Amino acid sequence: MEALVERGVDSVLRERVALGRPTLAICLGMQLLGTDSEESPGVRGVAAFSGSFARYRGTVRVPHIGWNRVETSPNTRILASGDGYFANSFRLEGVPAGWDAAWSEHDGAFVAGLERGAVVATQFHPELSGEFGAALIERWTLAARREVRAC
Amino acid sequence: MLKKRVIPCLDVKDGRVVKGVRFQGLRDAGDPAERAASYADHGADEILLLDVSATIEARRTRLETVAAVRERIAIPLVVGGGVRDEESARALLETGADKVALNSAAVADPSLVTRLARLFGAQAVLIAIDAARAGTSWRVLVRSGTVTTELDATDWAIECERLGAGEVLLTAWDRDGTRSGYELELIARVSSAVRVPVIASGGAANAHHMIEALRAGADAVLAASIFHDGETTVDAVKQELRLGGMEVRT
Numbered sequence: 001m002e003a004l005v006e007r008g009v010d011s012v013l014r015e016r017v018a019l020g021r022p023t024l025a026i027c028l029g030m031q032l033l034g035t036d037s038e039e040s041p042g043v044r045g046v047a048a049f050s051g052s053f054a055r056y057r058g059t060v061r062v063p064h065i066g067w068n069r070v071e072t073s074p075n076t077r078i079l080a081s082g083d084g085y086f087a088n089s090f091r092l093e094g095v096p097a098g099w100d101a102a103w104s105e106h107d108g109a110f111v112a113g114l115e116r117g118a119v120v121a122t123q124f125h126p127e128l129s130g131e132f133g134a135a136l137i138e139r140w141t142l143a144a145r146r147e148v149r150a151c
Numbered sequence: 152m153l154k155k156r157v158i159p160c161l162d163v164k165d166g167r168v169v170k171g172v173r174f175q176g177l178r179d180a181g182d183p184a185e186r187a188a189s190y191a192d193h194g195a196d197e198i199l200l201l202d203v204s205a206t207i208e209a210r211r212t213r214l215e216t217v218a219a220v221r222e223r224i225a226i227p228l229v230v231g232g233g234v235r236d237e238e239s240a241r242a243l244l245e246t247g248a249d250k251v252a253l254n255s256a257a258v259a260d261p262s263l264v265t266r267l268a269r270l271f272g273a274q275a276v277l278i279a280i281d282a283a284r285a286g287t288s289w290r291v292l293v294r295s296g297t298v299t300t301e302l303d304a305t306d307w308a309i310e311c312e313r314l315g316a317g318e319v320l321l322t323a324w325d326r327d328g329t330r331s332g333y334e335l336e337l338i339a340r341v342s343s344a345v346r347v348p349v350i351a352s353g354g355a356a357n358a359h360h361m362i363e364a365l366r367a368g369a370d371a372v373l374a375a376s377i378f379h380d381g382e383t384t385v386d387a388v389k390q391e392l393r394l395g396g397m398e399v400r401t
Contacts (some may be wrong), residue, residue: 028272032396060153061153061346061347061348061370062346063273063274063347064153065317065347065370066153066154066196066348066370067154067400068153068154069152069154069193081399083154084225085226087227087249087272087274087275087317089274089317091266117198127225128225129226130191130225130226131225133225139164
């Protein structure tokens, strides 16, 4: 996060998400877009959406490494249901206002992905999630092209 | 719920797969990228590439192999062999590995585990433990099984987790290549002692063995020769796991 602030990338990211510019944030990328994380106490995130990331508790395996079921709400256009590959120790438990979400389960339900227009954040790795992930990236790319043309 | 993973392992030397390959025409039987792509097509959840090259040229060849495999698969790739320091780990991760596997280097310098976890995240640092039975417990082996240390396998796994490792690959050295099934007692001990995921390795001959290992506490199962020899496919094994009540990726 420090490196992002130093280079001024944090404000650029916050602005492009606010403007709905095509953005795909993966894993740590999604966490950086939130408000803060237990991983770095006292450090403020990009805050492109309002949400705090907390470490998995309970008796589950940590890190949460492997394939897990992703389920979306009917409103998502880019996120879809299927098996995604995760590699994370921290997660978001609630959906910020104004976003559509995908969910997964590990130490209870957590947010597997967020979507608003052509802005998508995934806790899993679409680039490592086989055909399921490739299809997501393709849908995002198409949405991004439409968005860019409309600008 | 997290699915149980099936991970084919490619033992690679000087750019070729070296273990368990039945020589049915040398054409592409031993090409790591071909193998990895075929396993991925058949439903592998991840690929582990263990490079056992020992020559001076090894590092460059290894990176070429990693790049070639990465090009062909869209699932996670773990690479072990030759990870000695931050620089060698970074080179592998930048070339396409998603995680690096540390073995002898971690035993020689445990602080390396912490340094790599801080740099790349716990999820990128996998500890490979080769364990050999010594009476009622298991000792850690290093240098490809040639040197027995005083370390107890379970204690070492706990220590690696404390140092920042994100995953453990647990190989029962006495079982490796024997096809007599995984070392269930070792798996049960280690997987209940740590919170990080544990990958069971050594001894698999069939899906039944894999179900036993998963029931004993493993989160994933590794196998090499049964897939290389074409005895079975990842698809077929996962179908049997599913029938055995295991949740696997479809």
